[in-house]
Amino acid sequence: MSARISREDLRKLVAEWLAAGKKVFGPVRVKAGLELYAPLDSAEALLLDGWIRPANSIKELVFPRHEALYGYRILKNRVELVDLAAEIPEQIAIGAHPCDAAALAALDKVFNWDYRDEFYNRRRAATTVITMACAAHDDQCFCTSVGLGPEAERGSDALLHERDGGYEVRAISEKGRILLGGLAGETACPTAQTSGANTPPRRFDSAQVAAFAKEHFEDPYWAERALACLGCGACTFTCPACHCFDMVDEGNGREGVRARNWDACQFPMFTLHASGHNPRANQGARQRQRIYHKFVMYPDKFGEVLCTGCGNCSRNCPVGLGVLPAATEIGNG
Amino acid sequence: MSGSNGFEPKIVAFVCNWCTYLGADLAGTSRLEYPPNVRILRLPCTGRIDTNLVVKAVEGGADAVLVSGCHPGDCHYNAGNYHARRRWMLFRELLDVLGFDMRRIHFTWISAAEGRKFQHVISEITEQTRALGPWRAYEAKAEIDHRGGLVGQAVSPATGRAGPAPALQAPAPLAEQELRDLARRLLGAGDVKVVIGYGAAGPVFVTKAADVERLVWNEGCQANLTTYLKRKEVRALGKPAVVVKGCDERSLVVLEKESQIRREDVRVIGMACDGMGQEKCAACDTHEPRFADERVGKAGGQGGKPAARYAAVEAILAKTPEERLAFWSAEFDRCLKCYACRQVCPMCYCERCIADKNRPQAIDTSPHRKGNFAWHIARAMHLAGRCVGCDECTRACPAGIDLRLLNLTLARAAETQFGYRAGMDPAAEPPIGAYSLQDKEEFIR
Numbered sequence: 051m052s053a054r055i056s057r058e059d060l061r062k063l064v065a066e067w068l069a070a071g072k073k074v075f076g077p078v079r080v081k082a083g084l085e086l087y088a089p090l091d092s093a094e095a096l097l098l099d100g101w102i103r104p105a106n107s108i109k110e111l112v113f114p115r116h117e118a119l120y121g122y123r124i125l126k127n128r129v130e131l132v133d134l135a136a137e138i139p140e141q142i143a144i145g146a147h148p149c150d151a152a153a154l155a156a157l158d159k160v161f162n163w164d165y166r167d168e169f170y171n172r173r174r175a176a177t178t179v180i181t182m183a184c185a186a187h188d189d190q191c192f193c194t195s196v197g198l199g200p201e202a203e204r205g206s207d208a209l210l211h212e213r214d215g216g217y218e219v220r221a222i223s224e225k226g227r228i229l230l231g232g233l234a235g236e237t238a239c240p241t242a243q244t245s246g247a248n249t250p251p252r253r254f255d256s257a258q259v260a261a262f263a264k265e266h267f268e269d270p271y272w273a274e275r276a277l278a279c280l281g282c283g284a285c286t287f288t289c290p291a292c293h294c295f296d297m298v299d300e301g302n303g304r305e306g307v308r309a310r311n312w313d314a315c316q317f318p319m320f321t322l323h324a325s326g327h328n329p330r331a332n333q334g335a336r337q338r339q340r341i342y343h344k345f346v347m348y349p350d351k352f353g354e355v356l357c358t359g360c361g362n363c364s365r366n367c368p369v370g371l372g373v374l375p376a377a378t379e380i381g382n383g
Numbered sequence: 384m385s386g387s388n389g390f391e392p393k394i395v396a397f398v399c400n401w402c403t404y405l406g407a408d409l410a411g412t413s414r415l416e417y418p419p420n421v422r423i424l425r426l427p428c429t430g431r432i433d434t435n436l437v438v439k440a441v442e443g444g445a446d447a448v449l450v451s452g453c454h455p456g457d458c459h460y461n462a463g464n465y466h467a468r469r470r471w472m473l474f475r476e477l478l479d480v481l482g483f484d485m486r487r488i489h490f491t492w493i494s495a496a497e498g499r500k501f502q503h504v505i506s507e508i509t510e511q512t513r514a515l516g517p518w519r520a521y522e523a524k525a526e527i528d529h530r531g532g533l534v535g536q537a538v539s540p541a542t543g544r545a546g547p548a549p550a551l552q553a554p555a556p557l558a559e560q561e562l563r564d565l566a567r568r569l570l571g572a573g574d575v576k577v578v579i580g581y582g583a584a585g586p587v588f589v590t591k592a593a594d595v596e597r598l599v600w601n602e603g604c605q606a607n608l609t610t611y612l613k614r615k616e617v618r619a620l621g622k623p624a625v626v627v628k629g630c631d632e633r634s635l636v637v638l639e640k641e642s643q644i645r646r647e648d649v650r651v652i653g654m655a656c657d658g659m660g661q662e663k664c665a666a667c668d669t670h671e672p673r674f675a676d677e678r679v680g681k682a683g684g685q686g687g688k689p690a691a692r693y694a695a696v697e698a699i700l701a702k703t704p705e706e707r708l709a710f711w712s713a714e715f716d717r718c719l720k721c722y723a724c725r726q727v728c729p730m731c732y733c734e735r736c737i738a739d740k741n742r743p744q745a746i747d748t749s750p751h752r753k754g755n756f757a758w759h760i761a762r763a764m765h766l767a768g769r770c771v772g773c774d775e776c777t778r779a780c781p782a783g784i785d786l787r788l789l790n791l792t793l794a795r796a797a798e799t800q801f802g803y804r805a806g807m808d809p810a811a812e813p814p815i816g817a818y819s820l821q822d823k824e825e826f827i828r
Contacts, residue, residue: 084783086717105781106719115719116749277616278586283721284781298748302443311749314721319739333616368727368779369606370585 065093107290149360151205153290181206190361254381262380273334283314285363392446392512402453409498430463465818482707558680576621624650629669633771633806655680666692715755717782724776768814
């Protein structure tokens with residue numbers, strides 16, 4: 051059966067985790083109008099309501115924006131590699147939304163497909179995701195259009211449902227069970243809602259989006275749609291599921307690190323060849339790529355859409371683009 | 384020589400080839416002893432010393448930085464030192480607001496004949512820096528987890544300033560219909576091929592008279608659409624008309640001055656505006672467009688406090704340098720390097736940005752604190768005396784970084800030191816690229 055926890059007890063739990071040296075990551079209000087998932091320095095900083103979703107995502111926990119992979123030292127006749135592997139502290143995401151958690155399940159596939167990415171996996175193994183079912187949605191939310199919902203379980207280790215001033219707690223995975231112990235119940239929340247104020251309407255059909263992208267690859271639609279696009283990476287960097295990265299060496303003539311940083315398909319440099327040729331020569335091709343990857347390429351390989359409907363791309367786009375406006379146009383036959 | 388704790392300061396001196404370097408040479412040949420703490424980097428001219436080099440020195444662990452060149456009137460290239468002096472007048476104000484320790488940033492004039500002055504300057508700076516101790520600038524303080532463990536500093540709900548100012552009054556009088564009629568006329572007559580305007584969900588590019596209903600004019604029209612004039616996909620559409628507010632219009636003045644647009648190639652539709660509820664609107668003094676070819680609407684009240692436009696800069700300057708550095712560290716730690724600030728900026732039109740150049744890598748691409756400080760300093764300096772304060776960078780930033788404060792800092796410096804405000808007067812001489820023999824140099828010895 052499910053179990054309950056009061057808001058006060060939830061904060062106490064967070065305080066206990068922090069006191070035990072665990073890294074706890076949750077929504078905080080950075081300044082007026084800006085909520086972000088960030089490491090909590092106190093249980094009080096955890097923002098339990100008053101927001102739809104933070105402007106970033108919890109992918110930073112498993113796939114940081116900057117990650118040094120190994121160091122190097124240049125010696126007289128050779129280069130010595132330095133192992134930077136360190137213990138990843140146990141980390142907990144609390145208050146993540148189902149659209150964040152589901153993205154981790156998608157990332158798991160990418161980072162373990164043809165190659166097991168040890169850097170991703172060690173962070174993933176150290177991470178427990180306690181998801182908060184959504185109590186509300188806004189006009190940018192579209193989880194129901196990509197096969198998810200405000201109470202979806204994919205990628206979560208435990209799920210909290212806000213009920214009567216407290217939360218019903220349910221463990222979903224072994225990790226969640228271990229972390230929450232006796233606090234969590236096992237069965238689905240008896241009062242779980244499948245529709246209501248927290249459920250955005252279905253705004254498009256993702257199969258139709260895929261079909262359009264396949265059949266209209268060379269359509270002028272893409273260039274027209276992309277006219278306003280500025281070519282920044284705000285959409286991809288705040289997307290819970292986008293996972294492209296760049297490799298850089300940073301250091302001086304004696305030593306340095308090889309690191310990976312987030313990269314974005316919206317940057318012209320992303321596909322620029324050394325020859326000067328750029329296979330994605332214009333912003334239309336780059337906008338198409340983002341839709342195509344999410345609705346065609348990834349599903350062809352892994353059987354699900356690489357978009358969890360969080361709406362972050364549109365909320366963060368300075369010029370009102372993102373997945374939703376395009377998908378509503380091409381995914382409503 | 385070394386202090387009791389064994390600390391030996393590292394001083395990086397960027398000197399010009401013709402005066403200070405020869406002055407150092409003379410000191411050597413004259414057997415004048417000076418501390419070996421200085422690392423001299425010779426450049427052709429102080430006018431050539433990119434401010435990014437100072438940032439690089441700080442990143443590399445310098446405890447003090449010296450820039451030194453020819454005395455006024457002495458420059459081998461006639462005026463390189465005047466240009467340097469002027470750039471430093473602006474740069475120093477930026478570093479000050481960022482919370483840099485200004486006691487460690489030195490500027491001198493040393494001629495080829497002043498071996499003794501070189502000796503004295505180096506000795507003094509070395510002693511002074513030794514007393515100050517190691518420079519714990521942002522990098523030293525950063526505790527950057529190079530393994531990427533942290534997502535920026537932990538942020539507390541208390542940080543950050545108040546949100547945007549409320550709208551001064553109700554949104555500008557609805558001039559939407561007038562705008563649509565005008566667009567229909569311009570497109571119908573073939574005067575322009577595209578009208579770049581505001582739509583319900585972002586910028587729209589109206590190419591047919593029948594589509595003018597897509598244009599809107601409401602309190603959501605915050606974007607500065609002049610940024611699209613530089614985009615080649617938009618240029619390919621043919622002659623544009625662009626919808627601007629009085630504030631956006633200023634960027635056209637700068638773009639024309641910098642030969643990025645020809646005024647006759649753009650039809651400008653100026654909208655009278657009572658404010659869009661943004662922070663900048665509270666100090667607006669350009670409610671009415673001034674240079675537009677077509678004008679729509681009439682601004683209601685004036686409102687606002689133009690005189691208070693730099694209040695935010697003065698507020699941060701009231702804090703201690705340590706507090707400022709901590710503030711900016713927390714701000715920059717949120718930076719994702721998505722470059723929305725650059726992409727949205729009408730003034731950022733370089734074909735290839737310095738941040739994208741990697742031979743050599745002028746600015747670390749990594750979004751760690753070091754790379755973020757370097758990027759935001761470079762961006763602010765490249766906009767010095769050019770930024771028109773449209774605040775698009777701040778609006779576009781998904782991490783809510785207070786970028787406007789950096790731009791305001793340099794705008795304030797340009798106005799207080801040179802009486803210049805970018806984009807206000809087409810006839811005024813921009814501060815960067817010009818110089819005056821009367822420029823202040825109280826910071827130079």
